[in-house]
Amino acid sequence: MSEKGLDRSSEELSALLDGEISELELRRLLKNIESDQELCQKWSRYQLSSAILKGQTRGKALEWQNVDISARVQQAVADEPALEVSAKPKSRIRSGLIKPFANVAVAASVSAAVIVGWQSVGQQPINTANGPAPALAAASASPGPSVATPVSTVPLYSGQQPTSPRAMPVSQNNFGYSVLNQGPQPEMIRYNPDVDDRLNYYFLSHSGNAAANTASSVSPYGRVITINPTAEEKAVRVNLEQ
Amino acid sequence: MKCWPQLLLGLVITIHSWPVVAQDSAEQWLQKMVTASHEASFKGRLVLLSGGRLISLAVFHAPIQGQVWERVVHLSGEPAEIIRQGDRTFSVHRMNSSQLSSHVSDAAPALKPPSGLSTAGSPVQKWESIQQGIQAASRYYRFELVGEDRVAGRPAILIEVEPLDLHRYGYTLWLDEESGVLLRSQTNPLKGDPLEIFEFVQLSLVDELSVGDFQAGENLKMPKPLSRSEAEQPLPISDIRWQAGWVPDGFVAAGRAALSRQYPTVSVRTYSDGLAAFTVFCEALDAPVTESTSSRGATVAVNRNRDKTLVTVVGEIPAVTAEKIAENVKILAVNERTR
Numbered sequence: 001m002s003e004k005g006l007d008r009s010s011e012e013l014s015a016l017l018d019g020e021i022s023e024l025e026l027r028r029l030l031k032n033i034e035s036d037q038e039l040c041q042k043w044s045r046y047q048l049s050s051a052i053l054k055g056q057t058r059g060k061a062l063e064w065q066n067v068d069i070s071a072r073v074q075q076a077v078a079d080e081p082a083l084e085v086s087a088k089p090k091s092r093i094r095s096g097l098i099k100p101f102a103n104v105a106v107a108a109s110v111s112a113a114v115i116v117g118w119q120s121v122g123q124q125p126i127n128t129a130n131g132p133a134p135a136l137a138a139a140s141a142s143p144g145p146s147v148a149t150p151v152s153t154v155p156l157y158s159g160q161q162p163t164s165p166r167a168m169p170v171s172q173n174n175f176g177y178s179v180l181n182q183g184p185q186p187e188m189i190r191y192n193p194d195v196d197d198r199l200n201y202y203f204l205s206h207s208g209n210a211a212a213n214t215a216s217s218v219s220p221y222g223r224v225i226t227i228n229p230t231a232e233e234k235a236v237r238v239n240l241e242q
Numbered sequence: 243m244k245c246w247p248q249l250l251l252g253l254v255i256t257i258h259s260w261p262v263v264a265q266d267s268a269e270q271w272l273q274k275m276v277t278a279s280h281e282a283s284f285k286g287r288l289v290l291l292s293g294g295r296l297i298s299l300a301v302f303h304a305p306i307q308g309q310v311w312e313r314v315v316h317l318s319g320e321p322a323e324i325i326r327q328g329d330r331t332f333s334v335h336r337m338n339s340s341q342l343s344s345h346v347s348d349a350a351p352a353l354k355p356p357s358g359l360s361t362a363g364s365p366v367q368k369w370e371s372i373q374q375g376i377q378a379a380s381r382y383y384r385f386e387l388v389g390e391d392r393v394a395g396r397p398a399i400l401i402e403v404e405p406l407d408l409h410r411y412g413y414t415l416w417l418d419e420e421s422g423v424l425l426r427s428q429t430n431p432l433k434g435d436p437l438e439i440f441e442f443v444q445l446s447l448v449d450e451l452s453v454g455d456f457q458a459g460e461n462l463k464m465p466k467p468l469s470r471s472e473a474e475q476p477l478p479i480s481d482i483r484w485q486a487g488w489v490p491d492g493f494v495a496a497g498r499a500a501l502s503r504q505y506p507t508v509s510v511r512t513y514s515d516g517l518a519a520f521t522v523f524c525e526a527l528d529a530p531v532t533e534s535t536s537s538r539g540a541t542v543a544v545n546r547n548r549d550k551t552l553v554t555v556v557g558e559i560p561a562v563t564a565e566k567i568a569e570n571v572k573i574l575a576v577n578e579r580t581r
Contacts, residue, residue, distance in 0.1 A: 198525075198554075199536070199543055199554070199556075202521070202523050202543070202554055202556050203538075203541070203543070203556055204324075204331070204333050205499070205510060205521060205523070206512070206519070206520070206521040206541075206556040206557065207324075208326065208331045209496065209499055209510075209512035209514075209519060209521050210512070210514070210519040210521075210557075210558070211312070211326065212496070212512075213496040213512055213514040213519050214514055214516065214517055214518065214519050
């Protein structure tokens, strides 16, 4: 690519990061980024610096610098059933957007987590001596999943959210939460069917206990957002297919 | 007529004590709030801002058949209701409705002699009622009557509740001047914006709400009531024996905990300091899960693997505190499950 072309791409990249990119520029950028390794790395750096500025890296910036998730994402894309984009001629405008979007969704499936419900404020590697975690079972198809990677992949994507609201579908829907201001910045929202269904039950139980044992009884139940897992899955799927 | 002066005196005292109502101490107002949460009968609408989301709810609340009944209707999103009828709590959806029942917690040493579980060394005791809770709470919070305000078109008393250590959040409470009902509450972290705000936008104190007001709305299915024999069957007791190695000062184990028949193997114990509460769940697992700390508004949830057991702490407490609680849970015994 000529230097001028790269400059323009860089500008477009910044625009994308700031959420000010036009439809046309986005298409061009997506086309270029496929073939341009340098542009790809630039995007990665932009995201990383954005994450650092927002204080999302929690001192792990160096570790993330060289994370290459593209291979794992590609693998996951290959494993993923094809999205029937062409079957929907009406959504031509959207089909331009489906690429980054689908990638995010697939990246989520790499970490065996669809985003819903609870917002993670920190994660610890499990004690692998006790055997593999069921939570990671679904990720076993993709090469070399390690528990630490899901966390590290996230900031690369979280910066995309302002760009296209669709890029983080689930965090935009009814089930997504974000923390107002609570200590460390949350790193990601993930949904793990095993853990979250249990967590939601725990949450309901806790609300009942709190209502019975604290002075203010109404608010605990107000907190309970009763989640119907099938509806969530549907929401995820609908978003994917749009 | 010798009794006239006394009558007059009585009248004077009555007149004098009248404005004192508004000058009650913060503790007295909190006491009033507690009483209202048991005895007041009201319905209204409120908004809840939690974790960056705004939720609107309709609420019905009344003492019925000697117990607190409550119905919380989600007005936006997927239709859902939480209906609490005394000890029973129903979570009602169009599908997948579920029921929890409040049972004597397996932790309540005063009520159930421990079998193989030594609670003697446990740092917690059980307290009888929330009334005592407020008194006990004054050792861990500072209450201050800040002034008067207006919420839901009603005059309100504003009370600031400040924690005396880092293991609990502070609160700003607006109480209805007429009834003591909590009209608005803010959960405040040590620094920064409130984690959670709930506020009535409309409240009517009504004389009587009937059982019919506590039934699920249209298109929602209440879970099938248990048959008599099912209901009388005791819940299977969890086969996990555990002990809290550390809880923050002032948090004591409540005697009852909400359990579901769907999850009989989970051991549940709730701790409260009168204002905040957290619940510890212990469940035997074949394989460990990813350990995590998550939050949702003021509520935090912490997962930890301990001796083939998943320990989960859920509560309105700071994340660091919840993590410490979870990490200090001691698993005493896990019996092999028969499947």
